[in-house]
Amino acid sequence: EVQLVESGGGLVQPGGSLRLSCAASGFTFSSYWMHWVRQAPGKGLVWVSRINSDGSITTYADSVKGRFTISRDNAKNTLYLQMNSLRAEDTAVYYCARRGEGHYAPLDYWGQGTLVTVSS
Amino acid sequence: QSALTQPASVSGSPGQSITISCTGTSSDVGSYNLVSWYQQHPGKAPKLMIYEGTKRPSGVSNRFSGSKSGNTASLTISGLQAEDEADYYCCSYAGRPGVFGGGTKLTVL
Numbered sequence: 001e002v003q004l005v006e007s008g009g010g011l012v013q014p015g016g017s018l019r020l021s022c023a024a025s026g027f028t029f030s031s032y033w034m035h036w037v038r039q040a041p042g043k044g045l046v047w048v049s050r051i052n053s054d055g056s057i058t059t060y061a062d063s064v065k066g067r068f069t070i071s072r073d074n075a076k077n078t079l080y081l082q083m084n085s086l087r088a089e090d091t092a093v094y095y096c097a098r099r100g101e102g103h104y105a106p107l108d109y110w111g112q113g114t115l116v117t118v119s120s
Numbered sequence: 121q122s123a124l125t126q127p128a129s130v131s132g133s134p135g136q137s138i139t140i141s142c143t144g145t146s147s148d149v150g151s152y153n154l155v156s157w158y159q160q161h162p163g164k165a166p167k168l169m170i171y172e173g174t175k176r177p178s179g180v181s182n183r184f185s186g187s188k189s190g191n192t193a194s195l196t197i198s199g200l201q202a203e204d205e206a207d208y209y210c211c212s213y214a215g216r217p218g219v220f221g222g223g224t225k226l227t228v229l
Binding site for chain 2: 035037044045046047050059061095097100104105106107108109110111112113
């Protein structure tokens with residue numbers, strides 16, 4: 001069974017940093033592209049970042065470019081999101097999601113999310 | 121403002137059919153048969169219901185179907201059930217990842 005479990009969320013002050021983790025199991029993690037998607041309270045889904053299977057290609061939404069860094073450790077089956085210079089508007093539940101097989105595949109499995117709150 | 125436009129809410133009675141629209145442009149929905157639909161219950165993770173416009177993942181009820189006409193994709197749920205009450209999001213490939221709609225709240229009356 002595919003499982004994605006996020007952790008690392010919490011309350012952080014504006015300008016602070018946080019690192020999210022996503023532990024994957026039930027599939028060959030090193031074969032799949034992975035994404036981060038966030039959802040502000042009461043709002044819709046917003047794509048944040050993606051990384052290819054070996055970690056050599058990363059892409060970011062304009063709103064987080066230069067502040068967030070996506071990475072992965074295939075030996076540990078874990079995806080990361082390093083978030084720096086956090087702003088109030090980064091407050092959201094952050095989901096990790098697996099892209100299915102194929103370049104145009106949808107996000108077929110999602111974790112339960114971890115809440116990040118940026119507030120003083 | 122989301123790149124894809126969905127109605128904020130739709131409703132229907134048990135057993136009825138409802139359709140949720142997702143309007144994009146000729147650069148996203150209109151150019152690719154790559155619209156996916158996600159169901160999200162309160163406090164839960166999104167669940168993939170439809171991909172590539174019309175395909176259902178294994179385990180998803182055949183009461184859920186997808187279609188497209190021009191720049192508008194649609195999700196139809198037939199034989200509405202109480203457990204279908206949720207938020208629904210469309211997503212389209214657009215030469216870049218993850219263009220989502222604003223979401224539609226489905227209420228089962």
